[in-house]
Structure formats: C-alpha cells, structure tokens
Amino acid sequence: MPRCPGNNTLIPLLRKLSESLGEQQAKNELRWLIEHTRKEIGDGINIQQHMTAQSTEHKGARLWREQAARLPDEIERDSERLSSVQHAWLRQAISDRTERHKPLQYIIGEQQFGKTNIIVRPPVLIPRWETEEWVLRLAELINSHTDNVRDTQQGLRAPRPLNILEACTGSGCVALGLGCELADNSAQILGVDISDDALQLAMDNLVYNQMLLSNHVHFRKVDLQQPVHTLPAQLRAGDGEPGGWDMIVSNPPYVTPSEYRDLDADVREWEDIRALVPLPPGTTDPRNVPSEDLDPSGMSFVVQLAKLAKELGLASKDRDEDASLRLDSLPRLVVEIGSAEQAQAACQAMHDHGLNSTEVWKDMAGTDRVVLGYFKQ
Amino acid sequence: MSVTRVTATRTLCNIRRPLLACALRSYVSASRGKASQHMPPGSELAGKSNLTPRIHERLQHLRTRYADLNARMSGDVSDLGREELAKVSKDFSDTGQIVIPYNRLLELYGELTELQQMIDESKDQSLRTLALEERQVALEDVAATERQIINGLLPKDQAESGGAILEIRAGTGGDEASLFSGELLRMYERHSQLRGWKFNTISSLEEGDRVKEATIEVSGRGVFGALMFESGVHRVQRVPATETQGRIHTSTVTVAVLPQATDVHIEVRESDLRIDVFRASGKGGQHVNTTDSAVRITHLPTGLAVENQQERSQLRNKEKAMQILRARLYDMERQKLDKERRDSRNRLIGTGDRSEKCRTYNFAQSRVTDHRINLSLYDLEGIMSGVSLQHIIDRLRIQHDLDELADMS
Numbered sequence: 029m030p031r032c033p034g035n036n037t038l039i040p041l042l043r044k045l046s047e048s049l050g051e052q053q054a055k056n057e058l059r060w061l062i063e064h065t066r067k068e069i070g071d072g073i074n075i076q077q078h079m080t081a082q083s084t085e086h087k088g089a090r091l092w093r094e095q096a097a098r099l100p101d102e103i104e105r106d107s108e109r110l111s112s113v114q115h116a117w118l119r120q121a122i123s124d125r126t127e128r129h130k131p132l133q134y135i136i137g138e139q140q141f142g143k144t145n146i147i148v149r150p151p152v153l154i155p156r157w158e159t160e161e162w163v164l165r166l167a168e169l170i171n172s173h174t175d176n177v178r179d180t181q182q183g184l185r186a187p188r189p190l191n192i193l194e195a196c197t198g199s200g201c202v203a204l205g206l207g208c209e210l211a212d213n214s215a216q217i218l219g220v221d222i223s224d225d226a227l228q229l230a231m232d233n234l235v236y237n238q239m240l241l242s243n244h245v246h247f248r249k250v251d252l253q254q255p256v257h258t259l260p261a262q263l264r265a266g267d268g269e270p271g272g273w274d275m276i277v278s279n280p281p282y283v284t285p286s287e288y289r290d291l292d293a294d295v296r297e298w299e300d301i302r303a304l305v306p307l308p309p310g311t312t313d314p315r316n317v318p319s320e321d322l323d324p325s326g327m328s329f330v331v332q333l334a335k336l337a338k339e340l341g342l343a344s345k346d347r348d349e350d351a352s353l354r355l356d357s358l359p360r361l362v363v364e365i366g367s368a369e370q371a372q373a374a375c376q377a378m379h380d381h382g383l384n385s386t387e388v389w390k391d392m393a394g395t396d397r398v399v400l401g402y403f404k405q
Numbered sequence: 406m407s408v409t410r411v412t413a414t415r416t417l418c419n420i421r422r423p424l425l426a427c428a429l430r431s432y433v434s435a436s437r438g439k440a441s442q443h444m445p446p447g448s449e450l451a452g453k454s455n456l457t458p459r460i461h462e463r464l465q466h467l468r469t470r471y472a473d474l475n476a477r478m479s480g481d482v483s484d485l486g487r488e489e490l491a492k493v494s495k496d497f498s499d500t501g502q503i504v505i506p507y508n509r510l511l512e513l514y515g516e517l518t519e520l521q522q523m524i525d526e527s528k529d530q531s532l533r534t535l536a537l538e539e540r541q542v543a544l545e546d547v548a549a550t551e552r553q554i555i556n557g558l559l560p561k562d563q564a565e566s567g568g569a570i571l572e573i574r575a576g577t578g579g580d581e582a583s584l585f586s587g588e589l590l591r592m593y594e595r596h597s598q599l600r601g602w603k604f605n606t607i608s609s610l611e612e613g614d615r616v617k618e619a620t621i622e623v624s625g626r627g628v629f630g631a632l633m634f635e636s637g638v639h640r641v642q643r644v645p646a647t648e649t650q651g652r653i654h655t656s657t658v659t660v661a662v663l664p665q666a667t668d669v670h671i672e673v674r675e676s677d678l679r680i681d682v683f684r685a686s687g688k689g690g691q692h693v694n695t696t697d698s699a700v701r702i703t704h705l706p707t708g709l710a711v712e713n714q715q716e717r718s719q720l721r722n723k724e725k726a727m728q729i730l731r732a733r734l735y736d737m738e739r740q741k742l743d744k745e746r747r748d749s750r751n752r753l754i755g756t757g758d759r760s761e762k763c764r765t766y767n768f769a770q771s772r773v774t775d776h777r778i779n780l781s782l783y784d785l786e787g788i789m790s791g792v793s794l795q796h797i798i799d800r801l802r803i804q805h806d807l808d809e810l811a812d813m814s
Contacts (some may be wrong), residue, residue, distance in 0.1 A: 052714075053697055060717055132696045132717075140718050157698070157719040158690050164720070283691050295694050304691050366690045392700070392719065393682040395689050 038062075041122050048126045057132055061121055064136050065114045129293035142167075142205040144237045152229045153303035155201040158391040159279050159364060162398040163202055165389065166277070166362060167209035173358055174214045189243070190358075193263075193340075194219040195252050195278035195333060198303055200230030200245075202279060204237050207245035215243045220250040220263075223302060253309035253332060256339040264340070273340050274355060278333055279364040281306045284326035285319060306330075327373050330363050334377040334401070337361045343382030343403050359387070359400035371396035447514030450521050451547045455555065455810060464507050464554070471497070471504040503557035510550045516543050559809050564664035564739070565630030570607075570732040571662055574618040576638065578656020581645040583615035585766075586658040588789060589639060590616055593632075595791030597623055600631075607725050608715045620729060622665070629664045634777075634801040636662045637763030644768075653769065663736040665728075671735045673727075679703040682719060702726045709733055764797075773797070778804045 038058065045054035110118065124130040133139045133154045139146050141155045142164055148154050170190070177187050194203040197219030207217050221227050230247045250263060257264075283304040288296065295304070301314045306329040308321050337343055342360040361383055365374050375386040383401030391397035444458055456464070474497040482490060520543065523536040573590055575582035597604040602625030609619035623632065639658045644651055683699040699714035700722040711733070713726040765774045771785040780800055787793035 056698075056714055057696060131694050133694070140721070153691070154694055156690055156694070160718070160720055279691075281691070287688070287692065291692060292694070295692070299694070364690065366688055366692060391689065392680055392723065393689055397690065 038118075041118065044126055045122055057125070058122075060132070060136065061118060062110070065110060065118055069114045069117045129297055131294045131298055134298065139201075141201040143208050143240055144201070144204045144233075146199050146201045146204070147229065147233055147236055148199060149229060150298050151300040151303075152223070152226045153198045153299050155199060158393075158395075158397050159202065160205065161391055162362075162364065162389055163205045164209060166359075166398075167206055170206075170215070170358065171209075171211050173354075174211050177354060189213055190215040190274040191272065192217045192275045192277060193273050195276060195336075196280045196303070196329070197221045197230050197247060198223075198226045198279070200226075200233045200247060202277060203230070203245050203247070204233055204241070206277070207243045208237065208240045210243050212242045213244075217243060217245045218263075219245065219247045220252065221247070222249070222251045222253075223300060224249070225300070226303075251309075252336060253329075256336065273342060275358065275360055275362065276333060276337050276340075276342065277362040280329035280333060282326045282330065282364070282366045282370060284324060285322040286324070287326070325370075325373065326366070327370060327377070330365065330370070330374050331377045333361060333363055334374075334381040334383070337378075337383065337401070338381040343384075343401075356402065356404050358402070360403050361401040362398060363401075364398050365396065368396045371399055374399040375401075445511055445514055447511075447518040450517040451514060452544060454547075454551065455807065456551060460558070460810070463558075464503070467500055468504050468507060471500045474500060503554055506550050506553040506557065510547065510554065513543055513547050513550065517547075555806060555810055559806060562630075564735075565633065566627055567629055568602075568622065568624035568665035569629040569632050569662050570665060570729060571621040571623055571632065571635075572618070572660070573616065573621075574659045574661075575616065576657035576659050578641075578654060580615060580647055581641075581654055582656035582658055583611075583617050584646065585639075585641040585656055586619070587611065587614045587616040589658055589660065590619055590621075592789050592791050592794060593621070593623075593635075596794045597625075597791075599791055601625060602628055606715070607729065608713055622725075622728070624665070629662065631798050631802075632662045633664075634763075634798065634805065635660050637761045640762060640765045642765060642767045642769070663732040664739065665732055671731055671738070673704070673731060673734065677705050679705060680723065683714075698722050700726055702730055704730055704734065707734065707737070709737075775801065777801070 042054055042058055045058055048054075049057060121135045124135060125132060131154055133148050134150055137148060139148050139155050141160050146155055174187075174190075181187060192203075192206065192215050194206075194217060197203050198221060200219050203217045203219035206215065219230055221230065227247055227249050234245060234247065248260075248263075250260065252259075281302065281304050283291070285305060288301070288305050291304075301307070302311075306323055306326060307314055307317055308323075308328075311317055337360060361378060363374055365371050371388045375388070378386050378399065378401035383403055385402040385404045387400045387402070388396050389398045389400065444461055448454065448456075448461075474493065477493060478497055482493075485493065517540065520536050520540045524533055524540070527533050527536065571593060573586050573593075575586040578585075594604050602623050605622045605624070607620040607622050609621075610617040611619065637660060639660055640655060641658070642653055642655050645654050645656075648654060679702070681701040681703070683697050683701070687693055689695075696717065697714075698717055698719045699712060700719055701710060701712040702723070703710045709730060711726045711730045713722040713729070715725070716722050761777075763775065763777055765776065766772075766785060766789075767774070768785060770783070772781055772783050773785055773788050774781045775797055778800055780797065782788065782793065782796060784793045788797070
C-alpha cells in the first residue's frame with residue numbers, strides 16, 4: 029500500500045481541528061471522520077480485511093516482544109494507519125471544516141434520524157436533534173392513539189390511515205421519520221417544499237430509506253405561501269383521500285432576521301436561508317430582500333400554517349365525518365419553534381384560527397421546541 | 406468445612422483430568438466418612454460425590470413430593486382453582502427438573518452395584534473386562550447426572566442468561582496499564598467473537614493501543630453468566646514496551662462486569678433524572694448546527710452520573726447513557742444482596758467486589774494465575790487470544806456452583 033510516511037500522522041490534523049473546535053470536540057469529530065473514511069473511502073485494497081488481520085494478531089502481544097522502546101507517535105501512526113487516499117480525503121475534510129466552516133454532516137453526507145439514514149447535502153437544512161426528538165415523541169403519541177382506536181374497533185373495519193401533510197420538508201426527514209416510526213399503514217404522509225434542491229434530496233432519501241418505511245410517503249413541490257384557493261386541487265381535497273387532512277406537521281423557518289446575522293458561519297454560509305428565515309411570499313432572490321419587508325418576529329410562516337390549518341378544515345367539526353377516529357385527541361397542527369416567546373405567539377395564532385387547545389413540548393435541553401394545536405369539541 | 410474445600414480445590418488444579426468429573430469428585434471428601442442412613446445404596450461405588458448426605462436427604466424429600474404432586478395432577482383436579490392449578494403444575498415441572506435426573510442417578514447406583522458384584526465374583530476374564538468397561542461408562546453418566554441435579558438445585562439467577570456491560574479501566578502503572586487494558590479489551594472482544602456474542606463499544610478513552618477506560622455492551626445468550634467472574638483487579642507482570650532497562654513492572658487493570666438491566670429488572674423514574682445536553686445555553690434548533698452530541702444523565706436519588714458522547718446523535722447517546730445507568734443501578738442492588746450473602750458465608754468467588762485481586766498475567770513465565778481458585782495455566786498467548794479464556798471461565802463456574810451448593814447443605 030503506497031504511503032507517505034512523514035505525512036501520514038494524525039496529530040497535525042487534530043491540532044488544526046482543535047484550534048477551531050476545542051480539544052474534546054475535535055477528538056470526537058476526528059474520530060467520526062476516521063470512522064467514515066475507513067468505511068467509505070476505498071483505496072484499491074480491502075480495508076476491512078486489513079483491519080481484521082491487524083486486530084487478530086494481537087497488536088499488544090507484538091509490542092511487548094519487541095523490546096526496543098517505541099516513540100508514542102510511532103505507535104499512534106501504526107494503529108491509526110490510513111492509506112494515502114484516505115489520508116488525503118481526511119486532510120481535505122479537515123480543511124473544509126476549519127477554513128470553509130463546512131458542517132460536519134455535509135462532509136460525512138449522512139445523518140441518522142430515528143431509524144432512517146438521511147442523506148444531507150448543501151444547501152438543504154441538516155436535520156437537528158431537537159427535531160428528531162419531537163418527531164419520535166409525536167410518533168409515539170400517534171401510535172398509542174392508533175392502538176386505542178384499533179382496540180375499540182375490534183371486529184369492525186380497520187380505521188382508514190391518517191392523512192398527514194408535512195410543510196417545509198427539506199431533506200424529508202420528518203415525513204420519512206414518521207413514515208417509518210408509525211404503525212404499519214396507519215398514515216400516509218405528503219411532504220411539500222418550495223425548494224427544488226430540497227425536493228430532489230427528499231426524493232433521494234425516499235429511495236434510500238424505502239426498505240424501512242411502514243407507511244406511504246411521497247413528496248411534491250408546493251408553495252404554501254400562496255392563497256389557499258390557488259393551491260393544487262389535490263392538496264385542497266386532502267391528498268385525494270376521503271376525510272381530507274387530519275394533521276399538519278412542520279419545521280418551518282423561524283429564525284428572526286436579527287438572529288440570522290449572528291448565526292455561526294457553518295449555518296449562515298452553508299444552509300438555505302429559505303429554510304431558516306421566513307421570507308415574504310413570492311420572494312425570488314432570497315439574499316436580497318429589503319430588511320423592512322422581513323418579519324422581525326420570525327413567526328410569519330407559523331401564522332401562515334395556522335391559517336392553512338383552518339382553511340383546510342382541520343379546525344372544525346363538520347368535516348370529521350369519521351367519528352371513530354376520535355381525532356380530537358390528536359394534535360391537528362404541530363409546529364417547531366425557537367423560543368418561549370415564539371411558543372406563546374404560536375399558541376395565540378392557533379387559537380386565533382380555531383385550534384382551541386394548545387400544548388408546548390420542551391426539548392432535552394429545556395427549551396420550548398414544539399407547539400401542538402388541538403381541536404376539541 | 407471450608408478448609409476442606411480449599412484443599413480439595415488445590416488438588417483439583419494440579420491434576421489434568423476431565424474437568425467436570427475431576428472437580429466434582431475431588432470435592433468434599435470429608436463428607437464421605439459420615440455417609441450414613443441417608444446415602445442411597447450403591448452410591449459408595451460412584452467415587453467421590455458432591456452430593457452430601459444432607460443433599461441426599463433433601464433429594465429424597467423432593468422425590469416424595471414429586472410423587473405426591475404427580476398423584477394430585479393425575480387425579481381429580483376439578484376442585485383446584487385456575488391459579489392453584491397453575492401453581493401446582495409449575496411446582497410439578499420444577500421438581501421434575503431435579504427428581505427425574507435423581508431417579509436416573511439411583512438407577513445408575515443400582516447398575517453400579519450389579520456391575521461391582523459381577524467384577525468381584527465373576528471368574529470369566531472377558532466378562533470382567535466387559536463389566537469394568539461398563540462401569541467406566543456408568544461412572545461418567547453419574548458425573549453428568551450429578552451435574553444436572555446440582556444445576557436444578559441451585560437458585561436461578563435471571564441476570565445470568567442475559568447480556569452484560571463490561572467496563573475496563575487502567576489502574577496503577579501509567580502507560581503500561583493502559584496498554585494492557587487495551588490487550589484485555591481485545592481478549593474479551595476475541596472471546597466474544599468466538600462465542601458469537603455481539604461486542605459493541607459504548608464509549609472508550611483511547612489513544613492508539615492505549616485504552617484508559619472503555620465501556621462495552623456484550624449481548625448474547627448467557628453472557629453475564631460467563632463473564633461475571635471477570636470482575637476484579639487484573640494484574641500484569643512484564644517488561645513494558647516503553648521500558649528501556651529491561652525491568653519487570655507490575656501494573657493493574659480493573660474490570661467490572663454488570664448485568665444488562667432490562668426494564669423488568671429495574672425501574673427508573675423520569676422525574677428522578679436530570680438530563681444535561683452540553684452547551685445547551687444557546688437557542689438550539691435551526692439556530693445552530695451542533696456536532697457536540699454529549700449527553701449526561703444524573704440519577705438524583707443516588708447521584709450516579711453517566712455521560713456519553715460516542716455517537717454523533719444526541720438521542721442515541723442518551724439511550725446508551727440510560728442503558729449504562731440502568732445497569733449501574735441494577736448492579737448496586739445486586740452488590741448489596743451479594744454482600745449480605747457473602748458476609749454470612751465463606752465463599753471463594755465473589756462477583757461483587759471490584760477491588761479484589763483476581764488474576765495475574767505473568768509474561769516472563771507465559772503464565773496466567775487465577776488467585777480465587779489457585780489455578781495457573783501456562784498458556785498466556787492462548788488466553789490473551791480469547792480462546793483459552795474459556796478454561797478459566799469453566800473452572801470458575803464450577804467452583805461458583807460448588808460454593809452455592811455448599812451454602813445449601
């Protein structure tokens with residue numbers, strides 16, 4: 029295996045990474061990058077075989093027999109041995125990470141979300157752990173509801189699947205996460221987004237995770253900021269299914285314009301502004317919106333979703349012809365937000381649009397993270 | 406009594422004979438002297454046995470009980486309630502686990518008596534040879550059957566059939582200790598591979614070959630039962646790779662094996678936990694794209710804290726930290742119980758005490774000594790490769806079972 033001895037040690041890379049991330053985090057990221065390199069970056073020889081051969085001939089036993097003392101960095105080089113191709117990839121990755129502030133997830137190209145593996149690529153928003161957390165919790169809530177409904181309906185016909193609309197789907201992680209966590213055929217999920225990049229990625233992720241899905245998931249390009257009567261007929265009728273939409277879930281843009289200016293470079297310079305900051309309807313050039321046109325609260329998309337929920341009939345009882353589904357114990361609108369003030373504003377917007385009961389969930393870090401709006405009879 | 410046991414064990418270690426038979430026979434020879442009215446006829450022909458008169462007495466009692474239960478079950482059961490019926494039939498099958506092999510043992514004793522008679526009285530040489538051969542087979546059967554009975558008599562520990570969490574920590578000896586803990590880690594990894602267990606690193610603090618500490622989840626059937634005796638201080642004696650003057654150093658590594666707690670074993674209340682996500686002071690969500698995935702869980706009533714940042718995902722880290730926390734809590738409970746039991750008995754092998762010196766690896770002599778059973782094997786390489794570790798584990802298991810049995814009689 030070709031190797032360039034002087035150039036193959038990891039210490040300078042770790043040092044470089046430590047300067048921008050701090051030592052502990054640099055160690056973690058380097059470890060993940062090396063794991064990724066070993067798994068994904070080939071160099072013509074069978075890396076896997078090489079690794080097993082090394083581990084079975086007890087490296088330690090070899091060490092004590094060679095009585096001559098070895099320098100610590102020699103040992104380090106030996107155990108962390110990478111091919112020159114792998115090492116070159118690693119050097120590139122670390123320079124992207126430190127000099128260009130490229131997010132680690134974009135470098136590795138994949139991010140776990142629940143059971144799914146989501147492909148990530150710029151500029152589509154990288155799934156956040158906070159989103160993953162509430163999506164799993166929501167899935168649990170829906171599943172226990174489905175169990176209840178199925179229990180009380182023993183012998184009767186199976187209840188129809190829930191129709192779930194996911195707005196601002198981005199990489200598709202929320203739709204796919206639900207699609208694979210929810211009980212078999214208990215839901216069908218449509219994810220929509222305005223961005224072509226996002227839609228393409230969501231489609232790729234659908235294919236990539238197809239084997240894991242237990243529910244039907246599909247994606248469509250739709251601009252939800254246009255007036256409801258101009259939305260595609262299929263969308264207005266609730267995905268062509270009887271019963272219309274049962275639930276809207278979303279991680280809409282909620283960063284305020286002033287917060288946006290202070291975001292870390294790895295977010296601001298890499299991720300699509302349309303996924304972060306709510307822009308006025310019909311914006312064609314997202315980077316050049318006059319600041320007076322921007323909504324200072326960051327809430328305009330959330331409000332738009334509350335309005336949409338009302339207009340699509342989620343906040344009224346007359347459309348709920350299938351009482352056996354007992355939809356009033358399920359949230360009709362679930363929206364991620366960024367702070368306690370936004371949570372309050374979202375609750376207000378939901379009440380204003382007929383969702384007469386609301387609930388706020390905190391994330392693991394204790395921040396208000398998601399608002400759920402119910403329609404109770 | 407305990408003195409006898411220790412001597413018996415010493416003899417056991419020095420002779421090379423089939424493991425099981427050897428261990429079982431050399432054990433408790435003192436009891437044979439007082440073999441009295443409770444010993445079934447023919448048992449004296451079976452060589453040394455672990456079944457003391459008191460155990461035989463107990464087995465006879467179980468036999469009567471089994472017959473009673475059998476009569477009960479085959480008679481009219483309509484007067485029994487559903488619950489009572491379930492209890493009786495469970496009792497019946499549990500007792501059967503012991504009594505059926507015991508009946509077989511009594512048969513074997515009968516056969517032995519006949520064979521002995523044949524050997525003593527027969528004038529036909531070929532017939533005698535045949536009888537001697539048959540006796541050998543019967544004796545092996547006796548040993549295996551005794552083992553079955555002992556297994557049935559011993560209390561069942563549910564945790565033994567499940568997985569385990571293995572924690573390895575370098576002790577005194579600096580770099581050399583962490584080098585050796587890396588080697589122990591590979592020994593267990595290799596051993597797990599050989600036995601078809603899943604070996605999954607949860608967290609580790611390592612630099613190259615040096616492992617300061619590591620937490621590993623080993624899953625599979627009977628993992629804890631096999632690895633539970635590995636808990637303790639492992640000592641290494643050798644000339645370290647880093648030593649230039651050829652001096653022998655002694656370093657230590659601490660190993661702790663915790664039973665994998667499933668939800669059935671231990672309940673942790675959500676309200677007793679404090680969960681810290683690192684650098685959580687910011688806004689989170691869309692505002693930051695953090696890769697700092699460290700999660701710390703603190704169990705408030707006990708003050709136990711578990712931190713994990715192995716994976717890129719916070720949620721996965723939280724799950725694993727939770728798993729380790731459960732195992733630690735479960736282990737605390739078990740250690741308490743174990744200590745109570747050990748305080749009242751004189752036992753050779755504890756599974757609780759982590760400060761106990763349990764094994765020495767001497768590289769110069771290529772020797773591994775397990776101090777608890779005084780076993781020395783001159784097969785260091787084989788043991789470090791995970792293959793011959795099995796021998797040590799088997800011996801420890803037998804000694805452990807004998808201790809338990811001695812507690813009962």
